[in-house]
Amino acid sequence: xxxxxxxxxxxxxxxxxxxxxxxxxxxxxxxxxxxxxxxxxxxxxxxxxxxxxxxxxxxxxxxxxxxxxxxxxxxx
Amino acid sequence: xxxxxxxxxxxxxxxxxxxxxxxxxxxxxxxxxxxxxxxxxxxxxxxxxxxxxxxxxxxxxxxxxxxxxxxxxxxxxxxxxxxxxxxxxxxxxxxxxxxxxxxxxxxxxxxxxxxxxxxxxxxxxxxxxxxxxxxxxxxxxxxxxxxxxxxxxxxxxxxxxxxxxxxxxxxxxxxxxxxxxxxxxxxxxxxxxxxxxxxxxxxxxxxxxxxxxxxxxxxxxxxxxxxxxxxxxxxxxxxxxxxxxxxxxxxxxxxxxxxxxxxxxxxxxxxxxxxxxxxxxxxxxxxxxxxxxxxxxxxxxxxxxxxxxxxxxxxxxxxxxxxxxxxxxxxxxxxxxxxxxxxxxxxxxxxxxxxxxxxxxxxxxxxxxxxxxxxxx
Numbered sequence: 001x002x003x004x005x006x007x008x009x010x011x012x013x014x015x016x017x018x019x020x021x022x023x024x025x026x027x028x029x030x031x032x033x034x035x036x037x038x039x040x041x042x043x044x045x046x047x048x049x050x051x052x053x054x055x056x057x058x059x060x061x062x063x064x065x066x067x068x069x070x071x072x073x074x075x076x
Numbered sequence: 077x078x079x080x081x082x083x084x085x086x087x088x089x090x091x092x093x094x095x096x097x098x099x100x101x102x103x104x105x106x107x108x109x110x111x112x113x114x115x116x117x118x119x120x121x122x123x124x125x126x127x128x129x130x131x132x133x134x135x136x137x138x139x140x141x142x143x144x145x146x147x148x149x150x151x152x153x154x155x156x157x158x159x160x161x162x163x164x165x166x167x168x169x170x171x172x173x174x175x176x177x178x179x180x181x182x183x184x185x186x187x188x189x190x191x192x193x194x195x196x197x198x199x200x201x202x203x204x205x206x207x208x209x210x211x212x213x214x215x216x217x218x219x220x221x222x223x224x225x226x227x228x229x230x231x232x233x234x235x236x237x238x239x240x241x242x243x244x245x246x247x248x249x250x251x252x253x254x255x256x257x258x259x260x261x262x263x264x265x266x267x268x269x270x271x272x273x274x275x276x277x278x279x280x281x282x283x284x285x286x287x288x289x290x291x292x293x294x295x296x297x298x299x300x301x302x303x304x305x306x307x308x309x310x311x312x313x314x315x316x317x318x319x320x321x322x323x324x325x326x327x328x329x330x331x332x333x334x335x336x337x338x339x340x341x342x343x344x345x346x347x348x349x350x351x352x353x354x355x356x357x358x359x360x361x362x363x364x365x366x367x368x369x370x371x372x373x374x375x376x377x378x379x380x381x382x383x384x385x386x387x388x389x390x391x392x393x394x395x396x397x398x399x400x401x402x403x404x405x406x407x408x409x410x411x412x413x414x415x416x417x418x419x420x421x422x423x424x425x426x427x428x429x430x431x432x433x434x435x436x437x438x439x440x441x442x443x444x445x446x447x448x449x450x451x452x453x
């Protein structure tokens with residue numbers, strides 16, 4: 001059964017939202033959806049760039065009160 | 077008030093000593109009691125492993141007897157935790173004893189797990205344990221030239237290590253007179269050469285200056301020891317003659333076995349440091365799932381905040397401060413130059429160009445660390 005998980009990486013400079021997502025993806029199962037919360041506007045580009053290169057599904061991105069919510073589904 | 081600390085590493089030790097000083101009157105009267113459980117009778121200074129791989133320290137310099145570092149009044153036992161019975165406020169240990177607590181602090185650390193990547197453990201050198209650092213030391217001495225690739229797993233402790241090992245390898249080969257026979261190639265999991273943007277801004281031109289090539293968005297998928305190639309999740313591959321890895325890490329097995337957190341990392345409140353859903357269980361150091369550096373300084377600053385809070389709970393009935401996410405990391409930029417990154421949840425780092433003075437400060441701190449472990453520095 002696919003799970004949904006939130007990774008709250010607000011205020012994370014190191015390792016940072018993308019590294020937190022990569023770590024979370026390694027521990028997720030195929031089909032799981034992870035939503036990263038980031039206070040860094042660079043994440044809106046960095047994270048989809050990695051998702052695309054790694055071959056996962058970029059479910060969507062939205063910004064709410066200065067926090068970016070970026071969702072990805074683990075495909076492989 | 078029975079305070080039980082699980083883990084005799086940096087976080088647990090500094091916390092125990094900090095508390096013992098703050099609660100000295102209560103320990104005397106019996107109003108408070110501090111017990112520490114560890115898996116080892118020795119305290120290990122992990123940052124020294126970076127230097128061990130180059131033969132710049134010897135293993136004996138990295139250990140002290142744990143008991144010798146602890147304030148009087150702390151009950152210390154070598155009896156690792158096996159079961160966390162949090163609903164009963166109990167921990168059961170390897171010896172079969174059951175420890176009751178009023179406040180529990182879990183500081184069990186993290187461990188490298190290269191075995192999760194096919195081919196990595198057997199085909200790479202690393203420096204995250206004494207055994208592997210010594211093996212790397214011997215391998216480096218035998219290495220006469222070729223392509224050296226640095227590859228990085230996620231998550232890992234010591235976020236500066238990938239850069240440090242790269243710059244130190246450069247200077248090592250230069251000192252050996254074989255730099256012209258060596259090609260250093262650095263890979264990193266995200267889209268720049270370091271997670272900290274300002275550190276990456278400093279490091280990338282420095283790599284260019286030193287002739288070190290790099291590839292970003294490279295997450296290790298597998299290592300082919302026959303073809304001597306490391307492949308990435310992103311679909312690329314790079315050949316090597318010598319592969320140096322910073323492996324991915326997990327929390328300790330006991331944390332996973334007790335279902336305290338995915339991957340052995342416990343969900344932790346970022347300011348109060350309590351385990352999510354548990355008011356009297358605290359977590360510090362690598363064991364947390366916090367989106368901050370897994371670094372000694374993180375454990376140190378968390379221990380200071382937690383020490384103040386737990387003492388305040390005993391004396392005043394409530395915690396008094398938040399952990400602000402403070403981290404301080406030295407960054408070795410070669411054999412005799414270093415800089416540092418200091419940051420917290422709100423303020424990014426702004427590293428200055430490396431100097432000899434900062435390197436010597438780090439060398440001094442490698443010796444002064446034992447004073448930090450005792451809760452004094």
